[in-house]
Amino acid sequence: METQNRNWSAVNLYPHHISYSQLFTDLIEMKDWKEFTIIYEGSELLPFLENIFTMQDLNKRQKILMNVVQLPDGDDFRSQLKAIKKSGSVNFVLDCTLENLSTFLEQAQQVGIMSDQHSYLIMNPDFQTIDVDPFKHGGSNITGIRFFDPNLDSIQKFISDINEKVVELSEGQLEKAVTENGLTFDLALMYDAVTIYGSALNALGLEEGANITCDQDDGWEFGSSIINYIRTMEIDGMTGIIKFDDEGFRSYFEVDVLEIMPHGLEKVGSWNIEDGLIQDRNFIAPAEPESSETMKGKHFIILTALSAPYGMLKESSKRLEGNERYEGFGIELIEELAKMNEFNYTFELQTDGVYGSFDTTTKQWNGMMKKIMDGIVDFGITDLTITSTRQKAVDFTSPFMTLGITILYKKPTKEPPDLFSFISPLSPGVWSWLAGAYIGVSVLLFALGRMAPEEWQNPYPCIEEPETLDNQFTLANSFWFTLGSVLTQGSEIAPIAVSTRMAGSMWWFFTLIMVSSYTANLAAFLTIESKFYAIKSVQDLANNPYGITYGAKKNGATFSFFMESDNLLYQKMYHYMDEHPEYQTATNDQGLERVKSENENYAFLMESTSIEYMVERNCDVAQVGGLLDNKGYGIAMKKNSPYRQPMSESILQLQEDGTLTKLKDKWWKEKRGGGACEDDDTAGGEAQPLVLANVGGVFIVLVVGSAMAAVCAFFEMLFDVWMICRRHKLPFLDELKAELRFILSFSGDTKPVRHRELSGSGSRSTKNDEEDKNCELESLDDGNKLDPAPTPRSERSTHSHHTIHSRRTSNAVQMAKMRKYSIRSGI
Numbered sequence: 001m002e003t004q005n006r007n008w009s010a011v012n013l014y015p016h017h018i019s020y021s022q023l024f025t026d027l028i029e030m031k032d033w034k035e036f037t038i039i040y041e042g043s044e045l046l047p048f049l050e051n052i053f054t055m056q057d058l059n060k061r062q063k064i065l066m067n068v069v070q071l072p073d074g075d076d077f078r079s080q081l082k083a084i085k086k087s088g089s090v091n092f093v094l095d096c097t098l099e100n101l102s103t104f105l106e107q108a109q110q111v112g113i114m115s116d117q118h119s120y121l122i123m124n125p126d127f128q129t130i131d132v133d134p135f136k137h138g139g140s141n142i143t144g145i146r147f148f149d150p151n152l153d154s155i156q157k158f159i160s161d162i163n164e165k166v167v168e169l170s171e172g173q174l175e176k177a178v179t180e181n182g183l184t185f186d187l188a189l190m191y192d193a194v195t196i197y198g199s200a201l202n203a204l205g206l207e208e209g210a211n212i213t214c215d216q217d218d219g220w221e222f223g224s225s226i227i228n229y230i231r232t233m234e235i236d237g238m239t240g241i242i243k244f245d246d247e248g249f250r251s252y253f254e255v256d257v258l259e260i261m262p263h264g265l266e267k268v269g270s271w272n273i274e275d276g277l278i279q280d281r282n283f284i285a286p287a288e289p290e291s292s293e294t295m296k297g298k299h300f301i302i303l304t305a306l307s308a309p310y311g312m313l314k315e316s317s318k319r320l321e322g323n324e325r326y327e328g329f330g331i332e333l334i335e336e337l338a339k340m341n342e343f344n345y346t347f348e349l350q351t352d353g354v355y356g357s358f359d360t361t362t363k364q365w366n367g368m369m370k371k372i373m374d375g376i377v378d379f380g381i382t383d384l385t386i387t388s389t390r391q392k393a394v395d396f397t398s399p400f401m402t403l404g405i406t407i408l409y410k411k412p413t414k415e416p417p418d419l420f421s422f423i424s425p426l427s428p429g430v431w432s433w434l435a436g437a438y439i440g441v442s443v444l445l446f447a448l449g450r451m452a453p454e455e456w457q458n459p460y461p462c463i464e465e466p467e468t469l470d471n472q473f474t475l476a477n478s479f480w481f482t483l484g485s486v487l488t489q490g491s492e493i494a495p496i497a498v499s500t501r502m503a504g505s506m507w508w509f510f511t512l513i514m515v516s517s518y519t520a521n522l523a524a525f526l527t528i529e530s531k532f533y534a535i536k537s538v539q540d541l542a543n544n545p546y547g548i549t550y551g552a553k554k555n556g557a558t559f560s561f562f563m564e565s566d567n568l569l570y571q572k573m574y575h576y577m578d579e580h581p582e583y584q585t586a587t588n589d590q591g592l593e594r595v596k597s598e599n600e601n602y603a604f605l606m607e608s609t610s611i612e613y614m615v616e617r618n619c620d621v622a623q624v625g626g627l628l629d630n631k632g633y634g635i636a637m638k639k640n641s642p643y644r645q646p647m648s649e650s651i652l653q654l655q656e657d658g659t660l661t662k663l664k665d666k667w668w669k670e671k672r673g674g675g676a677c678e679d680d681d682t683a684g685g686e687a688q689p690l691v692l693a694n695v696g697g698v699f700i701v702l703v704v705g706s707a708m709a710a711v712c713a714f715f716e717m718l719f720d721v722w723m724i725c726r727r728h729k730l731p732f733l734d735e736l737k738a739e740l741r742f743i744l745s746f747s748g749d750t751k752p753v754r755h756r757e758l759s760g761s762g763s764r765s766t767k768n769d770e771e772d773k774n775c776e777l778e779s780l781d782d783g784n785k786l787d788p789a790p791t792p793r794s795e796r797s798t799h800s801h802h803t804i805h806s807r808r809t810s811n812a813v814q815m816a817k818m819r820k821y822s823i824r825s826g827i
Contacts (some may be wrong), residue, residue, distance in 0.1 A: 137297015399632025
């Protein structure tokens with residue numbers, strides 16, 4: 001503003017721009033800024049930056065890096081703020097209107113340039129009127145000025161008077177025009193202007209007749225007197241001491257220097273043109289105790305990467321800004337942690353997707369790890385694996401997810417039907433035991449049949465004292481009887497003795513259980529399709545029987561696991577992958593595409609949680625084998641960060657109340673096409689043949705029952721021998737030996753009767769002849785009435801011992817009786 005062009009009659013109550021810029025020049029020098037960015041809104045504000053622009057010229061000894069950015073019209077400054085952020089500047093001088101001041105600070109917070117590493121100088125004199133609550137705990141050092149203390153009684157009375165007058169003039173339609181902390185500098189200057197003018201009129205005695213009209217072309221006769229008097233005045237106005245220099249500028253003024261503290265605005269010093277900056281204390285906010293409260297209200301920059309489902313771009317038809325652009329498991333986890341610890345945050349994207357690995361040549365980290373170590377960002381969250389190497393460089397929270405390395409491969413193919421699939425329901429061992437049981441029980445029935453007296457039956461019921469007895473349990477019939485039971489078809493043979501019935505019952509129970517089990521498992525084998533697994537474990541993959549190629553993410557934690565492992569198998573796999581770099585991929589998604597490709601037989605090694613996510617959405621791939629290791633994902637932060645403990649405690653609390661499980665189910669099985677393959681996966685499963693452990697109990701029952709039947713048969717034989725010896729007055733041991741010799745001789749199914757009742761008289765013989773004649777005549781009569789087909793032997797064998805004299809229906813037997821009767825009758 002040139003002096004010669006200035007109107008001599010003008011008096012400006014606004015602080016002179018030279019003095020005003022000197023105020024902030026002194027603050028910059030006090031803060032010892034070596035670099036800073038000047039951010040201004042309009043060209044009309046440039047004069048107030050004059051002394052700041054000349055700092056470099058005045059300070060020849062030390063180089064100052066200064067950047068200047070003009071804000072665009074409107075209320076969206078994010079693009080300029082992002083450019084400022086990329087420049088790496090951390091100190092800012094801001095000169096903008098009161099209307100845009102809060103908006104600018106909020107957007108700076110969103111972009112991520114309002115952390116504990118950033119400092120701001122606010123040049124707007126109305127700095128004290130904005131709401132500082134969103135910025136109290138962000139960690140940034142924000143300094144501003146004020147010309148008056150709004151808490152003074154005189155100020156509060158003025159505000160009250162204005163509000164009362166506004167209510168009166170608006171007839172109650174308006175309540176307040178100015179809030180308790182809302183008195184602006186312009187309104188205060190207007191009050192001071194009226195006060196100065198009134199004081200000048202009073203001093204010159206011009207209260208009456210000092211009216212001014214706009215029609216006076218020749219000017220006002222008292223004007224020059226009043227202007228000259230005002231220039232010489234010094235009053236204590238609402239905006240402080242008011243006095244003017246010879247040019248009519250308000251070069252002298254006094255202000256308070258304020259800083260935003262956790263409890264609000266606090267005066268930290270004062271300034272005037274004569275004494276300069278007077279500090280009440282150092283311009284550094286006091287450190288808060290290191291606890292979960294240290295995060296309250298602070299603003300953090302959180303780095304993430306596009307790795308589903310941890311961090312993804314939100315699908316929306318609208319243009320999204322800031323944190324609203326992202327979604328995913330990691331994004332919602334940060335939201336939960338922010339609620340618990342009451343901090344603000346802004347997400348920043350790792351565009352190249354590199355998490356970070358250590359270069360042994362340059363001894364440097366890259367990717368996300370480097371940004372965290374350099375302090376460019378505060379936290380890093382994605383599927384970032386906690387490893388010993390990374391743990392040495394940065395701090396990690398407690399793992400928010402545990403996992404391990406496993407194999408992603410194509411789903412197993414369906415096997416062609418097997419012609420002999422009916423054998424599959426029982427294992428080879430059970431088939432062997434079943435065959436042994438069949439043979440054993442058949443032989444046992446054969447032996448019991450020879451041992452049990454009741455199984456020796458009279459082949460001719462009409463003959464009271466036959467010469468021989470027949471036994472239905474021949475070796476062949478015994479095998480036929482047990483086979484018929486196994487096949488649930490039965491046979492014409494039925495046990496008669498208690499022992500053989502006991503053995504037969506045990507066998508029937510055994511076959512009932514075995515046949516039922518076989519039928520049930522056969523249904524499972526026929527309904528569940530068998531699948532062919534090319535590999536079932538990492539050992540199969542390493543041996544590579546089908547020419548399967550495999551790899552992992554290049555320079556990722558999975559590849560490092562194989563490289564650092566002492567396991568010989570894993571070392572073999574590492575050398576294979578190291579010798580074939582073409583099998584390594586840049587991202588996990590590329591690995592998935594190679595696995596799904598029909599032109600390549602490829603398996604991909606990666607973390608199990610990522611495989612679970614892919615398998616939920618890609619029904620043609622599956623996880624193969626178990627976990628090779630056990631590790632976790634954590635939130636990374638700078639080494640020795642004070643926020644590690646509160647963040648870890650919050651994560652443990654989220655694990656305990658089930659929030660992490662809910663988040664995982666949401667992003668794995670519900671969002672973004674999750675759960676598409678759930679039915680296909682759960683319907684699978686391979687039917688397993690029954691082993692001896694499944695049916696061993698029924699074998700035990702069979703063995704015990706067979707043993708009891710054998711004991712019972714032995715006692716039956718002893719009792720029959722004892723009865724014979726008692727009837728015929730024979731030695732018991734001799735008869736027992738003779739019986740055992742016959743049983744063990746296995747001479748056939750015919751047993752000679754050793755002891756018969758002898759005929760003592762002719763009457764006895766005549767009686768017998770008459771009985772034979774009557775029996776055979778009855779047989780002849782019955783034979784004419786019967787069907788000519790022979791009656792099966794089983795029908796007579798089913799009769800009890802008390803029906804031994806039942807009629808025989810066999811034609812052959814009837815003919816034999818007729819011949820015998822003819823001889824006796826002399827025909």
